[in-house]
Amino acid sequence: MIINHNISFKKLFNRVLLLQICLFYATNALSWGFYAHKRINHLAVFTLPSEMNRLYKRHIREIENLAVLPDQRRHSMDEEAARHYIDLDKYELKVLAYLHYDKAILMYTQDSLQQHGIVPWIIPMMQKRLKQAFLNRDTLQIIKISAELGHYIADAHVPLHTTSNYDGQQTNQVGIHAFWESRIPEMLQADLEAWSMPATYIIDLQKNTWEWILEAHTYVSTLLQVETKLNARTKPVNKYVFLKKGSILNKTYAPAYAKEYHKLLNKQIEHQFNQAVQHIGNVWYSAWLESGQPDFK
Numbered sequence: 575m576i577i578n579h580n581i582s583f584k585k586l587f588n589r590v591l592l593l594q595i596c597l598f599y600a601t602n603a604l605s606w607g608f609y610a611h612k613r614i615n616h617l618a619v620f621t622l623p624s625e626m627n628r629l630y631k632r633h634i635r636e637i638e639n640l641a642v643l644p645d646q647r648r649h650s651m652d653e654e655a656a657r658h659y660i661d662l663d664k665y666e667l668k669v670l671a672y673l674h675y676d677k678a679i680l681m682y683t684q685d686s687l688q689q690h691g692i693v694p695w696i697i698p699m700m701q702k703r704l705k706q707a708f709l710n711r712d713t714l715q716i717i718k719i720s721a722e723l724g725h726y727i728a729d730a731h732v733p734l735h736t737t738s739n740y741d742g743q744q745t746n747q748v749g750i751h752a753f754w755e756s757r758i759p760e761m762l763q764a765d766l767e768a769w770s771m772p773a774t775y776i777i778d779l780q781k782n783t784w785e786w787i788l789e790a791h792t793y794v795s796t797l798l799q800v801e802t803k804l805n806a807r808t809k810p811v812n813k814y815v816f817l818k819k820g821s822i823l824n825k826t827y828a829p830a831y832a833k834e835y836h837k838l839l840n841k842q843i844e845h846q847f848n849q850a851v852q853h854i855g856n857v858w859y860s861a862w863l864e865s866g867q868p869d870f871k
């Protein structure tokens with residue numbers, strides 16, 4: 575009996591621990607979910623002209639799978655996390671916006687930039703590496719860098735990657751980050767409308783990157799306010815459900831609550847999702863053009 579009791583206590587303890595771990599990850603997996611990152615990179619391939627997309631289509635699985643590599647690296651590389659966001663509310667926007675990295679370092683110091691996130695600058699830096707890979711005709715690097723670059727561009731389109739209130743922790747809405755960028759896209763899947771145009775050339779990537787980030791930032795207040803109002807008129811019992819994944823229990827937003835939130839956001843998530851797809855295609859395409867349009871048979 576004692577042994578049994580110990581075993582069940584151990585099981586219970588493990589379950590509680592697992593539940594805590596799941597809740598922790600549900601609120602700390604701060605990036606488009608794995609599903610969305612892979613899907614965004616996948617769709618970006620189809621914006622490319624045929625001379626170029628032959629290579630990308632051949633390696634589409636790697637383009638999808640490596641899309642999540644930067645998030646996986648966050649736990650093992652100290653400097654990785656800062657590449658995924660920027661806390662715009664920590665700056666005087668008029669001064670910061672449109673700065674290049676070398677100017678920003680002089681004004682704010684590298685430590686301070688690192689502390690508040692560097693996503694506006696990692697994108698042009700990665701594109702430079704991609705151009706070099708094209709010049710070297712290094713297929714392995716082209717695919718790896720393209721996939722990772724896709725990740726950072728996608729993150730730059732997530733409004734909550736542009737604020738220090740990144741998970742609603744300052745507004746009593748903890749969990750909203752993964753709700754917006756993981757739970758809803760995963761729930762919608764094929765119902766998430768996808769649209770994109772053929773890739774176009776970007777003349778000034780640093781300027782465009784800033785425009786994407788500044789636009790994403792304008793959606794922060796709406797997405798927080800909409801959730802506050804929806805929360806106020808929803809009984810707590812209807813807000814969350816526990817979903818079992820294998821032997822793990824996940825506390826997550828109820829499907830009806832998620833659908834209603836998505837409806838009230840009026841295609842905000844779709845808009846950002848599709849903008850990300852388009853801009854990734856544009857960035858890859860521009861790197862290829864600037865490297866002399868190498869042909870991939």
Ligand SMILES: [Zn+2]
Nearest residue numbers: 605645658729
């Ligand atoms: Zn990320």
